[in-house]
Amino acid sequence: MSSSNAIGVFDSGLGGLTAVKEFLHVLPNEEIIYFGDTGRVPYGTKSRDTIKKYSIQDTDFLLSHNVKMIVAACGTVSSVAGKMLEEKLGVPYTGVVNPTVFTAVKETVNGKIGVIGTPATVNSHSYRDRINKLNPDLKVFEQPCPLFVSLVENGIIHRDDQITRLVVKRYLSGLKESGVDTLILGCTHFPLLRDAIQDFMGDSVKLIDSGYETAVYAAKVLAEKNLLNDGGSPKAPSFFVSDTPDGFESVAGLFLGRDMEHTVTQIDIEQY
Ligand code: DGL
Numbered sequence: 011m012s013s014s015n016a017i018g019v020f021d022s023g024l025g026g027l028t029a030v031k032e033f034l035h036v037l038p039n040e041e042i043i044y045f046g047d048t049g050r051v052p053y054g055t056k057s058r059d060t061i062k063k064y065s066i067q068d069t070d071f072l073l074s075h076n077v078k079m080i081v082a083a084c085g086t087v088s089s090v091a092g093k094m095l096e097e098k099l100g101v102p103y104t105g106v107v108n109p110t111v112f113t114a115v116k117e118t119v120n121g122k123i124g125v126i127g128t129p130a131t132v133n134s135h136s137y138r139d140r141i142n143k144l145n146p147d148l149k150v151f152e153q154p155c156p157l158f159v160s161l162v163e164n165g166i167i168h169r170d171d172q173i174t175r176l177v178v179k180r181y182l183s184g185l186k187e188s189g190v191d192t193l194i195l196g197c198t199h200f201p202l203l204r205d206a207i208q209d210f211m212g213d214s215v216k217l218i219d220s221g222y223e224t225a226v227y228a229a230k231v232l233a234e235k236n237l238l239n240d241g242g243s244p245k246a247p248s249f250f251v252s253d254t255p256d257g258f259e260s261v262a263g264l265f266l267g268r269d270m271e272h273t274v275t276q277i278d279i280e281q282y
Pocket of ligand 1: 021022023025026051052053054055083084085086087127128131159196197198199
């Protein structure tokens, strides 16, 4: 395996781009190959078996590009299929749960941590169990927020949008009442709703987003394995999706702050 090979990052759709954005800052010398399974999003309302099957196809696609490391930039995949991928993939792997939990446990002052994610993530209790493994005294409050994924995939993310505000209030009222001082955005789609979530929860609640923490963790793993690319400027990131690139290009462009037109390629994920 050569250090000049790319890092493969995947998610069910757009959400993983929140991690890609951080990877481009934290690891500017690395080439990124991104796959968003837009034809089959959402994952978070599907069964464990389906999520595992999809994850294997997604990682097989990335491995066909000889990636040196794989990142599941998806709370759902990390929670449900993380262990399987770690054992099965022949390259270094990380999901988003562990790096995010470390930060949340460091940040909380009152010992009350909220976790929001997809139904599959919350039902797996992956974040709660990991938090309590590090510190059994911390109280964890979990809330599934399935509609957040649809809002993001459709670009309904503005803090002043009435629909966004209503859905945020509907899902987060209970967490606000429970007095959490730290809130884990346990789905990589959710940082796109960060402003609306912060407005509702108030400035005193710290929002923990997995993208940055995961990029820092990946940098550490690559350094340990002597796989950091120190050979000069990398190729531009490549983006692949399993449905038409049209909607993806405009929302992704907005988010990554670059013109994505004609840079996203559609692939047939069922053939992997
Ligand atoms: N971005 C994903 C996550 O982090 C998945 C959203 C979904 O497909 O339901 O959980």
